[in-house]
Amino acid sequence: MTEPTQVQVEQLTRAFERFTRRFKVAEAAAATDNALNALDAETLVFIGNNPGCGMGDVARYLNVALTTMSSAIDRLVRRSLIERRRTEDDRRSLALTVTHKGRQAIDDHVAAYRELCRIMLRSLDPREQDELIRLTEKIAGTQA
Amino acid sequence: MTEPTQVQVEQLTRAFERFTRRFKVAEAAAATDNALNALDAETLVFIGNNPGCGMGDVARYLNVALTTMSSAIDRLVRRSLIERRRTEDDRRSLALTVTHKGRQAIDDHVAAYRELCRIMLRSLDPREQDELIRLTEKIAGTQA
DNA sequence: TTGAATACTACGAGTTTCGTACTATCTTGA
DNA sequence: TCAAGATAGTACGAAACTCGTAGTATTCAA
Numbered sequence: 331m332t333e334p335t336q337v338q339v340e341q342l343t344r345a346f347e348r349f350t351r352r353f354k355v356a357e358a359a360a361a362t363d364n365a366l367n368a369l370d371a372e373t374l375v376f377i378g379n380n381p382g383c384g385m386g387d388v389a390r391y392l393n394v395a396l397t398t399m400s401s402a403i404d405r406l407v408r409r410s411l412i413e414r415r416r417t418e419d420d421r422r423s424l425a426l427t428v429t430h431k432g433r434q435a436i437d438d439h440v441a442a443y444r445e446l447c448r449i450m451l452r453s454l455d456p457r458e459q460d461e462l463i464r465l466t467e468k469i470a471g472t473q474a
Numbered sequence: 475m476t477e478p479t480q481v482q483v484e485q486l487t488r489a490f491e492r493f494t495r496r497f498k499v500a501e502a503a504a505a506t507d508n509a510l511n512a513l514d515a516e517t518l519v520f521i522g523n524n525p526g527c528g529m530g531d532v533a534r535y536l537n538v539a540l541t542t543m544s545s546a547i548d549r550l551v552r553r554s555l556i557e558r559r560r561t562e563d564d565r566r567s568l569a570l571t572v573t574h575k576g577r578q579a580i581d582d583h584v585a586a587y588r589e590l591c592r593i594m595l596r597s598l599d600p601r602e603q604d605e606l607i608r609l610t611e612k613i614a615g616t617q618a
Numbered sequence: 619t620t621g622a623a624t625a626c627t628a629c630g631a632g633t634t635t636c637g638t639a640c641t642a643t644c645t646t647g648a
Numbered sequence: 649t650c651a652a653g654a655t656a657g658t659a660c661g662a663a664a665c666t667c668g669t670a671g672t673a674t675t676c677a678a
Contacts, residue, residue, distance in 0.1 A: 334595035334603050341607045342591040343584070348614035358537055367634080386656065393502055395636050400658065402634095422643045422656040440487070447486040451478035453616035458609055459478050463485045465598065465606050470492035472597035511665080530625065539667045544627065546665095566625040566674045 353446055360442050366406075369394065371439055373402045374428065377412055378436045382425045411435055497590055504586050510550075513538065515583055517546045518572065521556055522580045526569045528561075555579055 334342075366374065369392065376388050389399035403426070406412045411432035417423045428436065451459045478486075510518065513536065520532050533543035547570070550556045555576035561569045572580065595603045 331596055332599050332603070334592060338595055338603055338607060339588055339592045342595060342610060343588045345607060345610040345614050346591060347587075349610055352614055355537070369634085384656070393499070396657070397637075397659090398635050401636090404658095405634095420644070420656080424657075443491075444483055444487045447490060448478060448483045450613050451482055451486060452475055453613045454609060455476050458612070459476070459482055461605060462609050462613075463482060463489060465602055465609070466486060466489040466493055468602070469594050469597045469606075470489050470496055513665085528625070540626070541628090541668075542666050545667095548627095549665095564625080564675070568626075 353450075356446060356449065357442075360445070366435070366439075369398070369402050370405055373399070374406060374411055374432060375436055375439065377406075377426045378428045378433065381427045384423045384426065388426070406432070497594075500590060500593065501586075504589070510579070510583075513542070513546050514549055517543070518550060518555055518576060519580055519583065521550075521570045522572045522577065525571045526561075528567045528570065532570070550576070 365371075372392055373388055376391055377383060380387065385399050385403055386396065388403075389396050392399070394402075403412070403414060403424075407414050410429055413427050413429055415425045415427075417425045451462070454462060509515075516536055517532055520535055521527060524531065529543050529547055530540065532547075533540050536543070538546075547556070547558060547568075551558050554573055557571050557573055559569050559571075561567045595606070598606060
């Protein structure tokens with residue numbers, strides 16, 4: 331926890347702007363036709379990581395209104411990517427799980443994300459690659 | 475240009491997921507009431523950096539339909555953040571410039587972005603801070 | 619000078635988000 | 649035990665946004 335200098339902050343700001351732009355373009359180019367919108371994709375991934383979760387869990391995690399999440403769930407069910415069942419113990423709740431097709435969609439999504447990470451790493455030499463991973467982990471892991 | 479290993483790619487993928495989540499939450503928390511949506515904000519920033527540019531320039535840069543950009547420009551003009559004038563030399567074209575109020579909005583936007591960068595850097599010690607900046611610049615600068 | 623290209627606008631359809639109001643179910647405490 | 653409130657989710661409609669089609673005005677080019 332060392333306070334960065336003004337100059338460092340500005341350097342990173344500029345570098346990150348170019349960085350973001352570069353990978354936004356790459357992501358747009360990779361988008362396929364039957365791609366999910368951002369919310370649906372994040373919802374699907376969350377359900378994949380939290381099988382049996384309820385709608386409210388996803389809504390809280392992704393910070394959207396419950397009705398918005400209801401729509402997203404509807405879309406994912408309609409496309410057979412997830413299943414929505416009432417639970418036994420609390421019959422108000424839903425238990426959400428991904429289908430086989432949903433699992434495949436997640437895998438595709440992860441593969442695309444991974445490809446972006448690969449492109450990032452390819453710009454660096456081996457020592458730098460490990461260093462970037464280490465620094466990213468350190469930043470991601472620090473509590474606010 | 476060194477091909478990263480499978481393990482490295484997966485490490486970075488996981489680290490980057492946590493990283494992205496952490497800063498998405500931070501960004502959501504920073505969002506104010508009169509905030510612009512993503513397209514409008516990017517449009518405003520581009521016009522700030524390219525005063526006198528035309529609508530097509532922005533649309534091509536941000537990779538959206540011309541009619542979408544027309545709507546975004548409308549919104550920004552309505553909120554007095556930019557000015558839209560016909561040019562002398564080509565009277566089909568618009569010359570877009572930010573207003574004083576628009577410049578302030580950009581400054582606020584940049585300040586928020588910079589604050590995110592500051593939070594990232596604060597997680598690191600001084601040598602790591604410089605290293606992160608260097609690596610980000612290197613990745614951002616590499617041609618696809 | 620006329621036909622194609624360019625820069626942009628008008629309009630309307632489709633999608634998404636979200637607030638309000640609602641149903642169904644559970645929980646709690648008198 | 650049962651009534652009041654809390655909780656999980658849905659139905660519906662308004663507002664915002666993106667974009668395709670069709671149009672106007674202007675410039676370019678042969």
